[in-house]
Amino acid sequence: MNMKTTLAAVLSRRSLPEAGGRWFDDYLNRIVRYTPCDSQTFESEKALIGWLEQHQGRTRAYRILLDSRGQEFSSEEFAGRIGRLRDEGTQRLVFAIGPADGWSPEARQRADLLLSLGRMTLPHQLARVVLAEQVYRAFTILAGHPYHSGH
Numbered sequence: 696m697n698m699k700t701t702l703a704a705v706l707s708r709r710s711l712p713e714a715g716g717r718w719f720d721d722y723l724n725r726i727v728r729y730t731p732c733d734s735q736t737f738e739s740e741k742a743l744i745g746w747l748e749q750h751q752g753r754t755r756a757y758r759i760l761l762d763s764r765g766q767e768f769s770s771e772e773f774a775g776r777i778g779r780l781r782d783e784g785t786q787r788l789v790f791a792i793g794p795a796d797g798w799s800p801e802a803r804q805r806a807d808l809l810l811s812l813g814r815m816t817l818p819h820q821l822a823r824v825v826l827a828e829q830v831y832r833a834f835t836i837l838a839g840h841p842y843h844s845g846h
């Protein structure tokens with residue numbers, strides 16, 4: 696069975712219309728050419744964690760929380776990690792952008808991976824677009840598509 700990827704974010708109702716905007720939608724549309732992928736938004740960390748607990752599938756979703764203090768990867772390393780998860784039979788892979796004031800210690804502890812896009816803090820709208828682009832890039836690397844030409 697195909698691994699399903701979800702790009703999730705905790706976004707306030709106020710920031711929802713502009714969050715990600717056309718750039719995010721464009722990358723999401725490109726990702727679905729390679730793999731089933733959707734977007735989910737939540738008003739609070741609690742709502743996101745509750746959704747994660749409910750949507751387990753046969754196996755638990757692999758949770759990757761975006762956090763500037765997390766682990767950094769090159770695009771090739773990132774693609775390799777996603778490819779390994781897919782090949783190991785992971786059914787659902789969830790990437791999540793956190794609330795404006797960052798993740799709670801409890802959420803961080805329950806993550807399978809804390810992923811950093813760099814040590815600088817980005818506004819969540821930008822982090823969401825960068826994440827979508829890197830997920831798209833990762834699937835093109837795994838497919839051998841020439842979108843990624845190195846540095």
Ligand SMILES: C[S@@+](CC[C@H](N)C(=O)[O-])C[C@H]1O[C@@H](n2cnc3c(N)ncnc32)[C@H](O)[C@@H]1O
Pocket residue numbers: 760761762763764791792793794795796797798810811812813814815816817818819822
């Ligand atoms: C505005 S930031 C939160 C900033 C918060 N004050 C903090 O220090 O954690 C909102 C969300 O964007 C994501 N984010 C921002 N910069 C990031 C980075 N460099 N790497 C990974 N995620 C990032 C994280 O998910 C974060 O929870």
